[in-house]
Amino acid sequence: MYKIYAKQKDFKTAFNLYGDFVNLKDTLFSNEKAGLVADLQSKFEIHKRDNEIKLLNADKTLKEREIERERVIIFSMSAGLILIIILAIVLMRNNQLKKKNNRILEDQKMALHREKEKSDNLLLNILPEQVAFELKEKGAANPKNYDLVSILFTDFVGFTQIASHMTPSDLVKELNQFFHQFDSIASKNNLEKIKTIGDS
Secondary structure, eight states, X not given: OHHHHHHTTOHHXXXXXXXXXXXXXXXXXXXXXXXXXXXXXXXXXXXXXXXXXXXXXXXHHHHHHHHHHHHHHHHHHHHHHHHHHHHHHHHHHXXXXXXXXXXXXXXXXXXXXXXXXXXXXXXXXXXXXXXXXXXXXXXSOOXXXXXXXXXXXXXXXXXXXXXXXXXXXXXXXXXXXXXXXXXXXXXXXTOOOOOOOTTO
């Protein structure tokens, strides 16, 4: 429009229209620039937020991995501790069982030793010492020849009648007392008692 008025030599109107044109052009240009700047700023903000989200996600992932690693470490340590406790309990139990078995074995050894002593004493009570020793060592005894021997047979006269009026425990006590006396006499006189049957 300002060019048409300038050709018609209406410079004043042309000048006013030209001013309007420049103002309008400046407004449009600055609106366009402002739109571009706003668009760029918006894109920048979106990009910045995207980067922040990515960083937050990466940080979250790292924290989750760290938490998972700590869980694994805690679980491993707990499992190790439980394993150590179980191992300690098993070792203590084995040690207690070993001690108990050793005590049982020791008791059995002592009982066996006592029984052996009883058996040896019984053998010595029945047989002469040398014969008993040979039987224990070799399992058999060689017969011995003696040129001169004396043999004593004893019997309590009327003991069967006396025993019929006694209780079994009194009878055993009475016989035990007599046999101890016989053993003492035999030992003092270097004699061997061969056998005891009843009151003989």
